[in-house]
Amino acid sequence: MKPQLFRNARLIDPATGSDTMGDLLVADRTIVAAGAGLDAPDADVISCDGAVLAPGLVDAGAFRADPEGCVAGGITSVVLMPDQSPVLDDAALIEHAGRLGKPRLWVYPLAAATRGLNGRELAELALMRIAGAVGVATGRSAIADAQVMLRLLRYAAGQQMVVVTHPESPELTHGAVATDGEVATRLGLPAAPAMAEALQVARDIRLAAEAGAALHIACVSTAESVELVRRARADGQDVTAATTPEYALLSDLALMGYRSYARLSPPLRSEDDRLAVIAGLADGTISILASRHDPRDQEAKRQPFVDSAPGAAGAATLLAISLALVAAGHVSLPRLLALLSTNPAARFGIAGGSLAPGAPADLLLFHPGRGWRIDSDRLPGKAGNTPFDGLPVEGQVLRVLKGGELMFSHAPA
Amino acid sequence: MQPWEITFLLDEAHRWAEIGRAGHKHDNRLAGLTQVNAFFENSTRTLLSFEIAGKRLGADVVNLQAAASSVKKGETLLDTALTLNAMRPDLIVIRHESSGAVALIAEKVDCPVINAGDGRHEHPTQALLDALTIRRRKGRVEGLKVAICGDILHSRVARSNFHLLNALGAEVRVVAPPTLMPPAISRFGVTPFHDMAEGLDRVDVVMMLRLQLERMDGAYVPSTREYFRLFGLTRQRLAAAAPDVLVMHPGPMNRGVEIDSAVADDIQWSAITEQVEMGVAVRMACLDVLTRQRRSSR
Numbered sequence: 001m002k003p004q005l006f007r008n009a010r011l012i013d014p015a016t017g018s019d020t021m022g023d024l025l026v027a028d029r030t031i032v033a034a035g036a037g038l039d040a041p042d043a044d045v046i047s048c049d050g051a052v053l054a055p056g057l058v059d060a061g062a063f064r065a066d067p068e069g070c071v072a073g074g075i076t077s078v079v080l081m082p083d084q085s086p087v088l089d090d091a092a093l094i095e096h097a098g099r100l101g102k103p104r105l106w107v108y109p110l111a112a113a114t115r116g117l118n119g120r121e122l123a124e125l126a127l128m129r130i131a132g133a134v135g136v137a138t139g140r141s142a143i144a145d146a147q148v149m150l151r152l153l154r155y156a157a158g159q160q161m162v163v164v165t166h167p168e169s170p171e172l173t174h175g176a177v178a179t180d181g182e183v184a185t186r187l188g189l190p191a192a193p194a195m196a197e198a199l200q201v202a203r204d205i206r207l208a209a210e211a212g213a214a215l216h217i218a219c220v221s222t223a224e225s226v227e228l229v230r231r232a233r234a235d236g237q238d239v240t241a242a243t244t245p246e247y248a249l250l251s252d253l254a255l256m257g258y259r260s261y262a263r264l265s266p267p268l269r270s271e272d273d274r275l276a277v278i279a280g281l282a283d284g285t286i287s288i289l290a291s292r293h294d295p296r297d298q299e300a301k302r303q304p305f306v307d308s309a310p311g312a313a314g315a316a317t318l319l320a321i322s323l324a325l326v327a328a329g330h331v332s333l334p335r336l337l338a339l340l341s342t343n344p345a346a347r348f349g350i351a352g353g354s355l356a357p358g359a360p361a362d363l364l365l366f367h368p369g370r371g372w373r374i375d376s377d378r379l380p381g382k383a384g385n386t387p388f389d390g391l392p393v394e395g396q397v398l399r400v401l402k403g404g405e406l407m408f409s410h411a412p413a
Numbered sequence: 414m415q416p417w418e419i420t421f422l423l424d425e426a427h428r429w430a431e432i433g434r435a436g437h438k439h440d441n442r443l444a445g446l447t448q449v450n451a452f453f454e455n456s457t458r459t460l461l462s463f464e465i466a467g468k469r470l471g472a473d474v475v476n477l478q479a480a481a482s483s484v485k486k487g488e489t490l491l492d493t494a495l496t497l498n499a500m501r502p503d504l505i506v507i508r509h510e511s512s513g514a515v516a517l518i519a520e521k522v523d524c525p526v527i528n529a530g531d532g533r534h535e536h537p538t539q540a541l542l543d544a545l546t547i548r549r550r551k552g553r554v555e556g557l558k559v560a561i562c563g564d565i566l567h568s569r570v571a572r573s574n575f576h577l578l579n580a581l582g583a584e585v586r587v588v589a590p591p592t593l594m595p596p597a598i599s600r601f602g603v604t605p606f607h608d609m610a611e612g613l614d615r616v617d618v619v620m621m622l623r624l625q626l627e628r629m630d631g632a633y634v635p636s637t638r639e640y641f642r643l644f645g646l647t648r649q650r651l652a653a654a655a656p657d658v659l660v661m662h663p664g665p666m667n668r669g670v671e672i673d674s675a676v677a678d679d680i681q682w683s684a685i686t687e688q689v690e691m692g693v694a695v696r697m698a699c700l701d702v703l704t705r706q707r708r709s710s711r
Contacts, residue, residue, distance in 0.1 A: 180596035188512035188533030188572060191596065258513030302491055304511030306532065 009048035014338035056362035060344035069381020082112035153211035198224035223276030260308035295382035443472035466696035540573035555582035563622030588612030
């Protein structure tokens with residue numbers, strides 16, 4: 001493959017925080033050089049016209065490997081949750097999952113913490129690590145039994161595997177589909193208090209400290225759990241937390257009218273919680289933004305709210321929705337890109353998230369100011385169920401490259 | 414619903430109640446119209462009430478008691494709705510166990526839909542019949558103190574009554590143990606109490622709610638015995654209320670659990686059988702009003 005020279009781009013390297021105009025040279029699937037006025041006579045020249053060139057996004061948690069939706073959203077690597085069918089609780093399944101998206105998307109599976117995600121017997125974590133698992137996850141629900149959880153954390157620590165947990169107390173949220181509050185009461189929905197999240201996060205942080213394990217909380221959504229993570233990190237504990245754009249941009253008011261696309265797990269919270277999530281993203285307490293991409297077909301969502309499946313499709317809209325945080329002044333653009341690439345890559349030991357020479361040429365070219373409107377019927381991939389349907393957004397993905405190869409190119413309207 | 418819409422319906426229903434009492438029970442204005450009662454959740458009295466209301470108005474009434482069975486067999490609720498719609502009914506009455514389900518079906522059909530109860534959300538005709546009963550016995554709703562007592566958390570009757578009683582200017586109180594009180598209850602224009610004596614103090618109307626027995630065995634309340642001791646409506650408890658207090662219950666009653674038989678059966682206070690009578694009148698009014706446009710274009 002001929003070398004490629006991206007000319008006149010706004011180069012943002014979230015690994016260093018640099019944000020400069022310049023060129024970037026790619027050869028042999030890797031970044032060769034970045035800077036002003038590069039020259040490469042034998043290279044194909046791609047004129048970027050000042051658009052942002054950044055590392056491809058590393059999605060720290062998706063429930064489905066959906067190459068089409070991911071690349072349209074600028075995602076080049078995705079960490080896959082073990083809640084697959086069958087559950088990723090065996091080395092052979094991990095190996096298979098790792099090949100799911102190639103060549104367009106690289107999938108990094110998480111090993112199921114327990115067999116069949118039953119919450120009782122540990123799965124073969126080391127064998128799965130050897131087969132390519134980048135961590136261990138409890139899946140869509142937390143492990144209720146504290147003794148099992150402590151053993152899991154100890155065992156995973158011995159394997160240097162990060163443990164990804166779901167932040168809701170299974171007992172307290174049993175049967176609940178919303179957060180306690182005016183909206184749930186008005187709609188007559190079974191609900192659990194928001195503190196069900198803090199309860200679980202507090203337990204898991206404490207157990208992880210006991211075990212000396214690396215803990216990643218898959219999705220925090222309440223003021224109290226953000227504060228617990230903030231304190232643990234200040235104490236020097238190896239704890240990270242992610243959230244999704246939904247929790248930063250929506251509150252439980254989005255449920256009004258029984259909009260089942262707004263049924264998420266954890267459920268959408270109060271306005272105060274939403275503001276605390278934004279504050280956590282702004283001060284670095286929450287270091288990762290993930291999609292939790294969970295495409296559902298209409299049969300699963302066009303149901304009465306209680307009977308509908310939880311989860312939202314988030315891959316194709318991840319960048320555009322997240323850019324609202326930049327537009328609102330909560331985070332800088334380089335910081336946002338770190339939340340979306342550098343930080344998750346570092347947490348799960350995945351190559352990417354950097355424009356340094358020698359880094360893989362996983363690249364995202366996008367126009368941050370170009371507007372479009374989210375239309376759930378026309379999103380690429382398996383992506384109909386977005387709570388942001390109809391929202392006008394800014395941020396158009398122009399090109400996505402994986403290992404220097406073009407995987408997505410925006411067709412001008 | 415707006416206050417004037419509520420009073421309009423109550424006036425219509427009052428007329429049907431009077432006609433019913435005068436003995437001319439039958440009217441043919443809905444002749445040739447098909448009324449489907451689609452009940453996805455078990456019900457006897459509400460279904461019967463809608464059936465009688467429809468038949469008294471001359472409609473062809475069909476009952477579909479699915480009890481969510483076809484939905485469980487894999488047909489989605491929306492497919493069921495489309496199937497119903499294809500049979501070209503003129504009016505559909507729906508009860509469903511899930512909050513919001515009736516509105517979901519209503520979006521997909523071409524005829525008026527009456528919500529006969531959806532999950533914990535709303536039961537509008539029950540609130541209307543309660544208001545009609547109160548109005549007939551007390552002459553007004555405005556300014557009355559009304560205590561709604563019992564399982565507020567799971568009650569669609571309570572939610573619809575918050576809306577309606579507030580719209581008509583009543584002062585609404587709710588009395589329940591903390592485990593059966595919904596969160597953020599004070600946002601609904603009602604005053605919460607956990608003690609019956611305080612909650613019933615000088616009230617003009619007491620509405621008791623049914624407590625489902627499966628919620629009594631330690632899940633929300635330790636036992637029926639303990640519940641009756643704390644929240645059961647007895648003559649002694651009723652002494653705290655206004656002397657001419659009206660006692661109501663949407664039925665079916667658990668005698669000796671939420672209400673003592675001595676209170677339920679005492680015609681000095683109890684309006685419970687009158688509620689059932691007003692239920693038919695309110696439903697006749699709803700069926701009549703909602704089909705007027707259809708009938709005018711025939």
